[in-house]
Amino acid sequence: NGRIDFSKLEAKWVAKWKQQSPDGSLHPTKHLDNHDTSKKTFYSLSMFPYPSGVLHMGHLRVYTISDVVARFKRLRGYKVIHPMGWDAFGLPAENAAIERGIDPSEWTETNIAKMKSQMSNFLADFDWDREVNTSSPEYYKWTQKIFLMLFEKGLAYRQEAEINWDPVDMTVLANEQVDSEGKSWRSGAIVEKKLLRQWFIGITKYANELNRDLETLDGWPEKVKLMQRNWIGESHGAEISFPIEGYSNVEVFTSRPDTLFSVQFLALALNHPIVTELAKQDGELAKFINGTYELNSKAGYKLPIKASIPIDVNNNKSEKYDIPIYAAPYVIGSYGHGAVMGCPGHDDRDFEFWKLHEPTKQAIQVVAPTKQDVTNPYTEKAGTLQDSSVLPTGIADLGNYRGKSVKEAMKLIVKNLEGHSLGKPTTNYRIRDWLISRQRYWGAPIPIIHCDDCGPVAVPDEQLPVVLPPTEGKHFGKGNPLANIDSFVNCECPSCGKPSKRETDTMDTFMDSSWYFFRYLDPNNQKLPIGKEASKDMPVDLYIGGVEHAILHLLYSRFISKFLNDYGLWNGEQCKSEPFSKLITQGMVHGKTFSDPDNGRFLKPDELDYSDPANPVVKSMGKTPLVTYEKMSKSKYNGADPGECIAKYGADATRAHMLFSAPISDVLNWNEEQISGIDRWLNRVVQLGETIKELPVHDGAKQGTLSQHELELNGKVQLAEFNHNELTLYNDVSGYVSRIAKSIEIDFSFNTIISDMMKMSNAIGDAVKSDSEYSTDLIVDSYKKLLICMSSVTPATAEEGWEIINSSNGSEVESIFYQSYPECQPIESTTQQYNIFINGKMRGVLVSTKDLITQPHSQIIDEISKEINVTEFIQGPVKKVITKPWMISIVS
Ligand code: ANZ
Ligand code: ZN
Structure with a gap:
C-alpha cells in the first residue's frame, strides 16, 4: 500500500464535515454547542489580519494555534468562540485601489475572498457567522458610535497639534511611522512638522488604571507588561x-x-x-x-x-x-x-x-x-x-x-x-492622548458636524453611519480626499439647522481594532455595539498575535474596554475590565536563505542545483551555499508560501509541522524538508488503524502476575485483567493524554504535544507488533485515545483513523468530533518488574507483586523459580538475598 494522498483525504473530510453541519462549517458538531447554555464558554481569539490578499506563514502560525486550542476546548466540553474578521481600513488598500482605478472596498472584498479560502484550506475552523469587516458600514457605524460615546464624556476632543506630516502621502503619521532619519516608513519622504487641528482621544485620563491593572494580568508575558508600563511611563x-x-x-x-x-x-x-x-x-x-x-x-x-x-x-x-x-x-x-x-x-x-x-x-x-x-x-x-x-x-x-x-x-x-x-x-x-485624525479616505469618517454657531456637534444616532461616498475608482485629488467632495462636506447642523460642514478626517485604524473582539460576540446587534447578554462571554480567554502589537493595539483595546465598562456597555467587574486574560505573542517565521559563500549575495532558487535535495549546490560554481534563516522577504528569495506547502503535504502535516518546529514564542525556522518526518508519522498512524482493525479479538496473555482494574476501555466499563505490559501501555497512554492536555491548556507548549503524540503512537505500534501479549480492547482503546488527542491538530487524519477503527461492514461512523477528551489517570501498579541476579549474573526478569520483596526469602525464591530455573545457577545453600524495588540478587 502506497503513501496516502493527504490532499485527497482532506478534501473527503472537508466535504463530509460541511455536509454534516447546517452552517457549512468545517466542524460537524459546532452548531450543537451554541444551543447548550449549560456549557462554559471559551473565547479563543487570534489577531485579525489586514486583508492584503495573501496569507503568509506568520498568519498560519497564529491561526493554527488558536484553531488547535479551539478544537481542543470543544473536546473538553466548552462552548467555543473562535471568530475571524478583517482589519480592512488603511492606507495600503487606498493606495492599491488608486493604482488600479477601483474602489478600495472592491479591492478589499476580493482579498477577503482569497484569504478566506486559504484559511479553510488549512482547515481552520472559524466561526464565520461572527465575521466582521471593519470597513463595512455595518461595522463602522458602531466604531462611530463609540467615538460619539467618548465625545459625550469629553474623551474625544479637537486640538491644534504639531504633527508629523508626510508630504507625499499627504497624511499625518504616528511617531512610530517616522524612522530614525526622520523619513516616512511608507513613502520615504522627509517628514515635516505641521500644526493642524486634530481629533484626540483622552486615553491619559485612564493612564492610572491602565498602569495599575497590568498587575492583574497574570496570563500576560512579563515582557509585554513591561513595554506597556514603560509606554504609560x-x-x-x-x-x-x-x-x-x-x-x-x-x-x-x-x-x-x-x-x-x-x-x-x-x-x-x-x-x-x-x-x-x-x-x-x-x-x-x-x-x-x-x-x-x-x-x-x-x-x-x-x-x-x-x-x-x-x-x-x-x-x-x-x-x-x-x-x-x-x-x-x-x-x-x-x-x-x-x-x-x-x-x-x-x-x-x-x-x-x-x-x-x-x-x-x-x-x-x-x-x-x-x-x-x-x-x-x-x-x-x-x-x-x-x-x-x-x-x-x-x-x-x-x-x-x-x-x-x-x-x-x-x-x-x-x-x-x-x-x-x-x-x-x-x-x-508619559503617555500622550491618542491622535486619531487621519487625512485619508479609507477609514471610518469621524461623525461630527462643524457649525459656526454650535461648534462641533455629534451626528445624531439615526444618521449613523456616516457613510464613505463611493470613489468609483476615481482619485479625489490632493489633500484630504473627503474634503474635496462637496456633497459629503455640506450638511445641516443637527442642533440648529444652519448650513454646516461635515468633519472630513477619518479615524486611525487602531480605533477599529480596539473593540472588534466585542462585536464578534454580537455581530448582528442593530441597537448597540454589543448587547449586555452577549457581553457575558468577555473577557477573551486566549489572545494570540504578533509582538509588534505589544504596545499600541493592546493598550488601545484595554482602554476602550475599560471605557465601555464605565459607559455601561458591559460588566467587566470580574476581570478589572481587562479584555484579554491570557496573551501569547508568537515568534516570527523565518525562511531558509541561501547565499553565495564568497560575497554573501542572496541566491535565487534557480541558481541552485537541487539534485541532492538535502545538499543543494550553487550551479555556477559547484560550491555549497551558505544557509541561514532570515526574516522572509522578496529580496532574499526565502519566502515560503503556505498554500504551496498545503497543496504538497496537506493541511494536517503543515499544521503539525508548524507546531512541532519551535516553541511558540521563539522564532520558527521554516524548513520544509523536515515536514517529511511528520508526513511519515501521519501515514503510520493511518496504517496502524488498518493493522489494528485486522487484529484477532484477543484477551491478552493472561500469565504471570495479573492485576484487576475496573475501568472504561474501548467504550465499555469493564473489569480489565492486566498483565504487566498491558498495565505499562495503559499507563503510558494515560500519561500522554494528560500531558498533552496540560501542554495545551496550561503551558501552551505546542511543540511538545506533537512529540508526545509521536511517542504515543510508537508505544501503541510496539504493542501491536507483539499482539499476543496485549488485549485487543486495550490496543483499540489506546489507538482511539491517540486519535482524539490528534484531532485538534490533524483533524482529517484523526477522522480517517476513527472511521477505519470504528466502521463495520461499511456502516456510517459518527464523527470523532462527537467525542470528549479522554479522562484517564494512570493506575497505580501492584506489580513490578525485577531483574534477577544469581551470584552476580543477571539470569532473567520476573514480574511479580510489589510486596514480593517484603516476603520471606524462601517465598521469594519459590516465586522466582516459577520463571527461572534457579537451582541450575545456585551452588550450595543460599547465603544472602538482596532486594531492591527493581532487582533481586541471590548469593549462594
Ligand atoms: C529636577 C530634577 C533633578 C529632575 C534631577 C530629574 C533629576 P520622568 O522621571 O521621566 O517623569 N521634566 C519635567 N518636565 C519636563 C518636560 N516638560 N520636558 C522635559 N523634561 C521635563 O522625568 C521627570 C523629570 O524630567 C523631572 O524631574 C524634570 O527634571 C524633567 F536630579 O526635575 B527633574
Ligand atoms: Zn448649529
Missing part, C-alpha cells in the same frame, strides 16, 4: 511652584524634589504661556521659538525675567529672584507643565544645557554619596543631602536638611512647600 514626584518677579508662578514637575536647593535655572518649553507672551514684544525670541532643533538640542534663549526658589532652607517663603529663566527646546511642551527646574548637579540634560550657557558657573551638588564632585552630575536617587560650597542662591548651608537621606528630604521638602501652597505630591504619565 508613570512617574511619581511633585509639582513645585516657582515665584516669578512680575508674573504669576511657574509650575514645574519634578521627580526629584530633594534637589530643590541645587536649582540653577528654570527652562520653559517653547510653547509655554510665558514664552508666548514675551515673544509678542521680542522678535528675537519669536524667531527662536520658530527655529528647527534636532532631538537633543541644548539651545536656549535667556528670558528677561527671574525666578526664586520657593522656600529657603529654613522653610521660609523666599523672595530672592536670582534664578535665570530660559526658553529651551529640550523641554517637552506636553509633559508635566512644560517647565523644568534645572539641576545641573544632578541631571545630565540640565548639566549639558548649563555647560553650554553658563560655562563658568559650576554645577551644584546637594545630594551626594560622600564627597561632592562638581565636574559631573550625580544622578543617582540615593545618598544624603550635604552642604555645597558654591550654592548659587547664596545659601551657605542646608540647615535642617543637612544629612537627610534622599527619601526623607523629598518628603520634608514637599511637606514644607505644601505648607506654603507652593507644591504638592503628584504623579505624571
Whole structure:
C-alpha cells in the first residue's frame, strides 16, 4: 500500500464535515454547542489580519494555534468562540485601489475572498457567522458610535497639534511611522512638522488604571507588561511652584524634589504661556521659538525675567529672584507643565544645557554619596543631602536638611512647600492622548458636524453611519480626499439647522481594532455595539498575535474596554475590565536563505542545483551555499508560501509541522524538508488503524502476575485483567493524554504535544507488533485515545483513523468530533518488574507483586523459580538475598 494522498483525504473530510453541519462549517458538531447554555464558554481569539490578499506563514502560525486550542476546548466540553474578521481600513488598500482605478472596498472584498479560502484550506475552523469587516458600514457605524460615546464624556476632543506630516502621502503619521532619519516608513519622504487641528482621544485620563491593572494580568508575558508600563511611563514626584518677579508662578514637575536647593535655572518649553507672551514684544525670541532643533538640542534663549526658589532652607517663603529663566527646546511642551527646574548637579540634560550657557558657573551638588564632585552630575536617587560650597542662591548651608537621606528630604521638602501652597505630591504619565485624525479616505469618517454657531456637534444616532461616498475608482485629488467632495462636506447642523460642514478626517485604524473582539460576540446587534447578554462571554480567554502589537493595539483595546465598562456597555467587574486574560505573542517565521559563500549575495532558487535535495549546490560554481534563516522577504528569495506547502503535504502535516518546529514564542525556522518526518508519522498512524482493525479479538496473555482494574476501555466499563505490559501501555497512554492536555491548556507548549503524540503512537505500534501479549480492547482503546488527542491538530487524519477503527461492514461512523477528551489517570501498579541476579549474573526478569520483596526469602525464591530455573545457577545453600524495588540478587 502506497503513501496516502493527504490532499485527497482532506478534501473527503472537508466535504463530509460541511455536509454534516447546517452552517457549512468545517466542524460537524459546532452548531450543537451554541444551543447548550449549560456549557462554559471559551473565547479563543487570534489577531485579525489586514486583508492584503495573501496569507503568509506568520498568519498560519497564529491561526493554527488558536484553531488547535479551539478544537481542543470543544473536546473538553466548552462552548467555543473562535471568530475571524478583517482589519480592512488603511492606507495600503487606498493606495492599491488608486493604482488600479477601483474602489478600495472592491479591492478589499476580493482579498477577503482569497484569504478566506486559504484559511479553510488549512482547515481552520472559524466561526464565520461572527465575521466582521471593519470597513463595512455595518461595522463602522458602531466604531462611530463609540467615538460619539467618548465625545459625550469629553474623551474625544479637537486640538491644534504639531504633527508629523508626510508630504507625499499627504497624511499625518504616528511617531512610530517616522524612522530614525526622520523619513516616512511608507513613502520615504522627509517628514515635516505641521500644526493642524486634530481629533484626540483622552486615553491619559485612564493612564492610572491602565498602569495599575497590568498587575492583574497574570496570563500576560512579563515582557509585554513591561513595554506597556514603560509606554504609560508613570512617574511619581511633585509639582513645585516657582515665584516669578512680575508674573504669576511657574509650575514645574519634578521627580526629584530633594534637589530643590541645587536649582540653577528654570527652562520653559517653547510653547509655554510665558514664552508666548514675551515673544509678542521680542522678535528675537519669536524667531527662536520658530527655529528647527534636532532631538537633543541644548539651545536656549535667556528670558528677561527671574525666578526664586520657593522656600529657603529654613522653610521660609523666599523672595530672592536670582534664578535665570530660559526658553529651551529640550523641554517637552506636553509633559508635566512644560517647565523644568534645572539641576545641573544632578541631571545630565540640565548639566549639558548649563555647560553650554553658563560655562563658568559650576554645577551644584546637594545630594551626594560622600564627597561632592562638581565636574559631573550625580544622578543617582540615593545618598544624603550635604552642604555645597558654591550654592548659587547664596545659601551657605542646608540647615535642617543637612544629612537627610534622599527619601526623607523629598518628603520634608514637599511637606514644607505644601505648607506654603507652593507644591504638592503628584504623579505624571508619559503617555500622550491618542491622535486619531487621519487625512485619508479609507477609514471610518469621524461623525461630527462643524457649525459656526454650535461648534462641533455629534451626528445624531439615526444618521449613523456616516457613510464613505463611493470613489468609483476615481482619485479625489490632493489633500484630504473627503474634503474635496462637496456633497459629503455640506450638511445641516443637527442642533440648529444652519448650513454646516461635515468633519472630513477619518479615524486611525487602531480605533477599529480596539473593540472588534466585542462585536464578534454580537455581530448582528442593530441597537448597540454589543448587547449586555452577549457581553457575558468577555473577557477573551486566549489572545494570540504578533509582538509588534505589544504596545499600541493592546493598550488601545484595554482602554476602550475599560471605557465601555464605565459607559455601561458591559460588566467587566470580574476581570478589572481587562479584555484579554491570557496573551501569547508568537515568534516570527523565518525562511531558509541561501547565499553565495564568497560575497554573501542572496541566491535565487534557480541558481541552485537541487539534485541532492538535502545538499543543494550553487550551479555556477559547484560550491555549497551558505544557509541561514532570515526574516522572509522578496529580496532574499526565502519566502515560503503556505498554500504551496498545503497543496504538497496537506493541511494536517503543515499544521503539525508548524507546531512541532519551535516553541511558540521563539522564532520558527521554516524548513520544509523536515515536514517529511511528520508526513511519515501521519501515514503510520493511518496504517496502524488498518493493522489494528485486522487484529484477532484477543484477551491478552493472561500469565504471570495479573492485576484487576475496573475501568472504561474501548467504550465499555469493564473489569480489565492486566498483565504487566498491558498495565505499562495503559499507563503510558494515560500519561500522554494528560500531558498533552496540560501542554495545551496550561503551558501552551505546542511543540511538545506533537512529540508526545509521536511517542504515543510508537508505544501503541510496539504493542501491536507483539499482539499476543496485549488485549485487543486495550490496543483499540489506546489507538482511539491517540486519535482524539490528534484531532485538534490533524483533524482529517484523526477522522480517517476513527472511521477505519470504528466502521463495520461499511456502516456510517459518527464523527470523532462527537467525542470528549479522554479522562484517564494512570493506575497505580501492584506489580513490578525485577531483574534477577544469581551470584552476580543477571539470569532473567520476573514480574511479580510489589510486596514480593517484603516476603520471606524462601517465598521469594519459590516465586522466582516459577520463571527461572534457579537451582541450575545456585551452588550450595543460599547465603544472602538482596532486594531492591527493581532487582533481586541471590548469593549462594
Ligand atoms: C529636577 C530634577 C533633578 C529632575 C534631577 C530629574 C533629576 P520622568 O522621571 O521621566 O517623569 N521634566 C519635567 N518636565 C519636563 C518636560 N516638560 N520636558 C522635559 N523634561 C521635563 O522625568 C521627570 C523629570 O524630567 C523631572 O524631574 C524634570 O527634571 C524633567 F536630579 O526635575 B527633574
Ligand atoms: Zn448649529
